Amino acid sequence: MAEPVVRIPDAKVALSTASVYPESTATAFEIAARLGYDGVEVMVWTDPVSQDIDALRRLSDHHRMPILAVHAPCLLITQRVWSTDPWTKLQRAKAAAEKLGASTVVVHPPFRWQRQYARDFVTGIWRMADETDVRFAVENMYPWRYRDREMLAYAPDWDVTRDDYRHFTIDLSHTATARTDALDMIGRMGDRLGHVHLADGNGSGKDEHLVPGRGTQPCAELLDHLAQSAFDGHVVIEVNTRRAMSSAEREADLAEALAFTRLHLASAVKVPRR
Numbered sequence: 001m002a003e004p005v006v007r008i009p010d011a012k013v014a015l016s017t018a019s020v021y022p023e024s025t026a027t028a029f030e031i032a033a034r035l036g037y038d039g040v041e042v043m044v045w046t047d048p049v050s051q052d053i054d055a056l057r058r059l060s061d062h063h064r065m066p067i068l069a070v071h072a073p074c075l076l077i078t079q080r081v082w083s084t085d086p087w088t089k090l091q092r093a094k095a096a097a098e099k100l101g102a103s104t105v106v107v108h109p110p111f112r113w114q115r116q117y118a119r120d121f122v123t124g125i126w127r128m129a130d131e132t133d134v135r136f137a138v139e140n141m142y143p144w145r146y147r148d149r150e151m152l153a154y155a156p157d158w159d160v161t162r163d164d165y166r167h168f169t170i171d172l173s174h175t176a177t178a179r180t181d182a183l184d185m186i187g188r189m190g191d192r193l194g195h196v197h198l199a200d201g202n203g204s205g206k207d208e209h210l211v212p213g214r215g216t217q218p219c220a221e222l223l224d225h226l227a228q229s230a231f232d233g234h235v236v237i238e239v240n241t242r243r244a245m246s247s248a249e250r251e252a253d254l255a256e257a258l259a260f261t262r263l264h265l266a267s268a269v270k271v272p273r274r
Contacts, residue, residue, distance in 0.1 A: 032065050041068060070097045137169040193231070195233045212260045
C-alpha cells in the first residue's frame with residue numbers, strides 16, 4: 001500500500017489587521033510578515049492608514065505582504081469612515097480592493113435602522129458584484145443579547161443564508177455568539193462560501209473572537225471541510241488580542257492561531273500516492 005500524501009488546499013492564510021488592536025494597521029503588516037502569514041485583510045476603520053490606499057500599498061510593498069481582502073467599514077464605530085452613505089462605503093471598498101489587488105470585500109448585513117439600505121441590500125450587492133471581479137462576501141452576524149433579552153439588530157437577517165448572495169463569509173466567533181450550528185450553516189452556504197474569518201467562541205453574549213482551539217466552535221472541522229472541498233478562498237485569522245499584556249504575548253497568540261490553521265488545513269485530507 002502506497003504511503004499517503006497530504007493534500008493542502010489553495011487557500012491562503014491571512015491576518016486581519018483588526019487582530020492587533022489596539023496596535024496599528026502598520027503593526028499588523030509587520031507581525032504578519034514576521035510570523036509567515038500569506039497576506040493580510042485590511043479592516044477599514046478609524047486608523048487613518050487603513051483608509052489610505054497609497055499608505056496601504058507602501059506597507060504591502062515594504063513587508064512583501066499582499067492585501068488579500070478589504071473589510072468594508074460596517075461597524076458602529078466606523079459610521080463616518082469613507083462617508084455616512086453605506087453604498088458609497090461599498091463603492092470605495094470595491095475601488096480599494098481593485099487598486100490593491102485584493103480578491104474580496106467583506107461586508108456585514110445592514111443594521112435594521114438603515115431601512116432603505118436594508119431594503120435594497122440583496123439586489124444592490126448583486127448589482128455591485130456584477131460590476132467587478134472582486135467578490136462581495138456577506139458575513140454572518142448574530143442577535144444582540146442583554147441578560148434574557150434579544151434584539152435583532154441586522155436586516156434582512158443576521159443569518160445571511162436566508163437570503164440570496166453570490167458569496168458568503170463564515171465567522172465562527174459569530175456562530176458562537178448566535179448559538180447556531182456552524183457546520184450546518186457552512187452546509188447551507190455550500191459552494192458560495194468564499195471567505196472565512198477563523199476565530200473561536202464559547203457561546204456567551206459577547207462576540208469573543210478567541211484564538212482557534214480555545215472555545216467550543218468546530219474550527220478544526222471547518223478547516224477539514226475546506227481541504228476536502230478544494231476551497232479556493234482565504235482563511236483570515238480575526239481574533240481579539242486586546243487583553244494581551246505585552247506585544248510579545250499578542251504575537252504569541254497570533255503565532256498559535258497561524259500554527260493551528262496550517263496544521264488542520266495540511267493534515268485534513270490524505271490521498272494515496274500514484
